[in-house]
Amino acid sequence: MKSKKILKSGLHALIWKENKWHIAKCVEVEVASQGKTRLEAISNLEEALELFFQDEKVSLPKGLENLEIFPLKMGYA
Secondary structure, eight states: EEEEEOOOSSSSEEEEEEEEEEEEEEEESSOOOEEESHHHHHHHHHHHHHHTTTTHHHOOSSSSTTOOOOOOOOOOO
């Protein structure tokens, strides 16, 4: 089951397990990482995000307060 974690930066991550690895993916930007534990995956994602934004003169996305993520069930025609 996927879970949501709020990162220190105000960005959000989806975290799930694939085989022996925990995957952490940022919702607002296309950055992801992995680790042997949930905490390691989150730590690796935070490091990847720091590198991603290191030389950028960007601000965090606005208007994303109270972001909630819901699983959707879809049928195919």
